[in-house]
Amino acid sequence: MKFSLSWLKTHLETDAAVQTIADTLVKMGIEVEAVETTGGSFAHVVIGHIKERVPHPDADRLGVCQVDVGEGSLRQIVCGAPNARAGLTVAVAMPGAVLPGDFKIKESKIRGQESKGMICSARELGLGTEHDGIMELATKAAPGTAFADTLGEADTIFDVSITPNRGDALCVLGIARDLAAAGLGRLIEPVTALTFEQAAKQKAAIETDGCHFFCGIEVEGVKNGQSPAWLKKRLESIGLRPINTIVDIGNFVMFDLGQPLHMYDADTLKGTLRVSTAKGGEKLNGLNGGKHTLNANDITIVDDSGVIGLAGIVGGEETSTTEATKRIYIEAAQFDRSRIALTGQAHQIHSDARARFERGINPAMTIPAALHAANLVVELCGGKIVGMTQIGTAVPAPVVIDFDPDMVNRFGGLPMQPQDVKNSLEALGFGVTEQTGGQFAVAVPPHFTQMATPEDLVEEVLRLAGYENIPAVLPAAALNRKRDSAPALRLDRIARRQMAALGYLEAITYSFISEKLARLFEGGSDDLKLANPIDAATMSDMRPSLLAGLLDAAVKNVSRAEDNLKLAEIGRTHHAGGAEVLRAAGILFGKGQRHWQGQQAMPTVFDAKADAYALLEAYGIDITRMPVDTNVPGYFHPTRSGSVRLGKDVLMTFGEIHPAVTKELGIKVPVAAFEVNLHLAAKAVGKDKPFVLSQYQSVSRDLAFVVDATTPAGELLATLRNVDKNIVRNVQLFDVYSGDKLPAGKKSIAVSLTLQADDRTLTEADITGICDKAVEAATKRFNAQLRA
Amino acid sequence: MTMQELKTLQSESLSHIGAINSLKELEDARVTLLGKSGKITELLKSLGGMDPETRKTFGQAVNDVKVQVQSALEDKKTALERAELDAKLATETVDVTLPATARPVGKMHPLSFVIEEVEKALSELGFDPVEGPEIDTEFNNFTALNIPDDHPARQDHDTFYFKPLKGENERRLLRTQTSNVQVRAMQNMTPPMRVQAIGRVFRCDSDLTHTPQFHQVEGLAIDKNLTFAHLKGVLQTFLTTYFERKVEIRLRPSYFPFTEPSTEVDIGCIFCGGNGCRVCKHTGWIEVLGAGMVHRNVLANGGIDHTQWQGFAFGCGLERLTMLKYGINDLRLFYDSHAAFLRHFGKPAARI
């Protein structure tokens, strides 16, 4: 919300400096987005037109401008602003000007180029904080016109952001009230009568529980037209466009006092004006230009012609005031916060009235605001007030909160005497009654519409005291820490480092991907589709695999000539039925680096497998002993990929990506990849084993088996390892052969067995025995023949 | 042979050995002198025919010569072998400035490094990491956090929702904040507790300064007598640890439905020292996090009795912390997977 200093001063008697006001607003919880000064006196600052800009011959960032300042000849000025260009209308500080900060402008040479003045930014003129470029002016004034003449009177505009709990601060009066409480001046309350004797001729009624109070004032004999300058200026100063006097008065009073008003052309109303509830399906042509179809339970304003407004949100076109309006009806009502919010959300209408109603308006200001508006209408448009209608109770009984003043210390951490707590609350408008036992009964003033708990009061006292005065205290060390609450998270962190150690660049891709990609990676189920994706074509489905995003990243990088990469990601994947799995994945792609030692090979299934195993081994998972199967998802190469399982669940998959998938994505180089389930990996981390250093010698024996070409080597190795787990310490595969020397359909696998016992030196008989058993097991399981 | 002749043999032998230049010649010399019928061997054999007195003195002399010759032969052998090795190695010269065997250099994403830094800093303050889901219910993301569906704050979150399934009575959404972990933590643990949750959050917003996905850290502490002053102490310590320097902090009253009192926390601009610059929009302050005392309704939704327990919570965007500390000026780069960005801003595996 914006407001001007001059407007503020109609409600706050103060001579505080602008910076003090800004600092106090921040301290009170009203964030100041910008402070901008308009107008002022600027001696020797004139309007100029940039006719030409050429780069400075000796400085890249500077430009040499030729500027028309109404002197007949052009004036050369060196300027470093990025937006300086021919055709701009600008403010030129001429030699002799003194800008804020006692900055004297003189003719000079900048890097060897003459510069006779300065083209100004808003900050250099003290007109705002903008310093990223020179001001681009919209004025039509001739070059040489005094800059001050193109500005209005000096004023300062504050742009503040109001948090959703501070409905009270969505008006200039509310801002003034907070500043006065903070000691910045005296609050000037509006002086208005609280009633008007005669009743309005226009009848009104409340037919819904969504309206707590209704006030209508009828004014006749008005002549609508353009607003006077002061009113236009008030509205323009906060960025509102003046429309006509009656509408402008409505807006002005809302921003001034916080009560949204609606101005009807009373001659267009048919019968009794009623606050009602929509049945659903009714139509409304809104003043906002929108055509709205109402939902059941929307609070509406109706007359005999039907719906003429969405209460508290937007009025109807047909009953609005025009230049020709003679008789008006001013509506000032109190609507249910929640209903306004839900209706506003449903129709996606963002109006100033809605913003105020859903945050809570000050009920004590409803009647004064309506009367203030009516009086302004009479003052500016003539006519007279016919009468006023009130339905319901304007100001409900105050909320009273039982409050222990020690809570400011016990909860807020600020030691404070009860008397000081009381003073603070009273300064903010609370009514404090001391109870026996030191407790307070605190009556909440009507403008604070959302306060209900003692904690709310603690906040009020703290913000008045200033958060900067609360001490910073470290709590005592925590006991009973839960370090093992998330072991998968620790694997996650380690994976990020370990993948880097393995040569991967870690990317973070989006959790949502295109439907096409989701389908390719066996996802895309209905429960994982976003209802409102930010881009339906590329970000509609939750990813089922990290590889989807990584392949997408590969495509992007290949197009940037990064065509030899290892990319990794660690993150969650999403699966039908709601499962979320923490995973680590890597892809390797490219033709292989050219290197003086020889071209590197293209990545294969075994490169992916090596890295996957390296990661899992780094966790202490005995991965080499776990069986590999070839039951893999369809996006992997069907015969060059594998899975490792923990029980039934897939711990890890590795392999080459299916060429059909890479082709679909437009990747022309082969891609190898792996993906690990970290939630499962956390369960597979091995326990430490006792260390036994055998005193006895180890021996090794080589064996070569001839088996069917389809026999998985991994299973043969596992079989050999299991011959005698206490003695077979290692089985090293050192050769695989198929070819002329063997029958077709056969291959030979050569292994070296390392044998060692903890309790004795193995005798030749022991060794032969183990080897015989190994051969027997291999023969039995794989029909293996010992190769001669 | 006379003693004189022996002396001559000795000096001739040693000078011959000294002049030898190859292992072959050296072997020949060894055979000539010490072989089965070598000159010195023959002399030793001849000792048997001498009278005992002569044998004793001459024998001693011959033996001395033998030892000296043997030693000279060995020394020469060592020297020749070394020279031969040197000559061989000289032929093996390579250009050691050639590039090493190819091995790609990996980097972890700058955000991952910041996640570690933040997690460690909070861990030192007693906050244990916990996990929470990215897809959650409206209840856990909003309602439990005291944001009913008519609350204006709900609109600020630009929430991604999922298409409702048949029979689904509560809308599922992508969490807009890591605060969804709060309620679960309270339900699953008993106070006193201090937990932190780091993870991805999502909002339906995409422009220069917003990406539809970003990261947050959430801290939650519940105990008998934690106050706003403790919150301030924890934040001051956390931010100082993270930025590795004394940072000035400023707390401003603010509003979050899940905390009361609430505060936004600024740090003194680390680029201009508070004098005003582009990064801090000339205010001297940079907003980094939101915090407050946990609202009694949130405690109740977590099954915790607010008359017995009280505490604080804070939440902080990690992209912003990363950009501030490591000088990254374009948010969108985080999710672009650009290898050049990852190489430059990424951190090596063993970076401390």
Ligand SMILES: [Zn+2]
């Ligand atoms: Zn700064």
